[in-house]
Amino acid sequence: MIFMTGYGMVVGDVNKLLAPVVLGNHLCGYSEGLESYPFFYIPDINDALKDPKNLFMYGVCVKSCPVDKDS
Helix, strand or coil: CCCHHHHHHHHHHHHHHCCCEEEEEEEEECCCCCCCEEEEEEEHHHHHHHCHHHHCCCCEEECCCCCCCCC
C-alpha cells in the first residue's frame, strides 16, 4: 500500500483527482479537446440541486468563470 501511494505521488498527476468531470466522463482541462477549458460552470445551480446525484450533468467546462449572470 505504501509503495502504491509513493508511486502514485511520483508518477501520477494528483490534479486529475481534483479535476471536475462532465457528462461522458471527460475531465475539464485534461480530456482531449478540453485542455483550454479548466473550469466547471453550472448555469442554473437551483435546477441542478433538485437531483444532486446528477449534478455534473448540468455543468460545462469553460475557459473562465462568468463575472455576472449575463456573461
